[in-house]
Amino acid sequence: MKLYDLERSGNCYKIRLLLSFLGQAYERVPVALDEGAQRTPEFLRLNPRGQIPVLVTDEGDAIWDSTAILVYLARRYGGEQWLPGDPLGMARVMQWLALEQNEGRYGTARARVIGLNMKNSLSQTGSLEESRRLAEVAFATLEERLATHSWLAADHPTIADIACYPYTALFPESGFNLDAYPAILAWFRRLEQRPAYLALPRRPAARS
């Protein structure tokens, strides 16, 4: 397998974290976003959206979008653990993946990149106020579940936890802490204590 990625990308980190939990070997192909490598004709043949991560499977199939790649890896290598196959179990996971790609991406992740004054395609799509409002919806939804359960979608970690973890855990880098959400903070610690956990790609000047 080949993963087209970049160390600092939270979406790429989701894939690296699942691959680590699954114990799967893979080759990393760095994509220099700062140099526009995601817009070359060669890369656009892999992902017409011009985004990382992209996974090329052992059979040579290219899969783009972190959610799709998590689904593929979970079912291909993870049995029933990371993405249960029963209708309700699968739906329970998918609802958290939807939260991550909506309130997570346009709330938590965007509030962070705007707060850090990062100029990238995500930070240009909306305001800090709108992003923080959505981030609070994401945090309240996570906190409500985690106040009474250890994991988001089942009684064990799934790709729901892997998808929602990185941008939530990186959010304090933008200068706002998550102290109002003790269940979320306890969930970070549970995930971070698991064997084969991979450290988050924190910014050198990170505040927490």
Ligand SMILES: N[C@@H](CCC(=O)N[C@@H](CS)C(=O)NCC(=O)O)C(=O)O
């Ligand atoms: N929904 C996509 C978002 C992917 C995404 O935003 N990737 C960023 C890096 S974290 C990227 O490639 N940005 C390059 C650009 O937009 O030019 C996913 O989950 O994979």
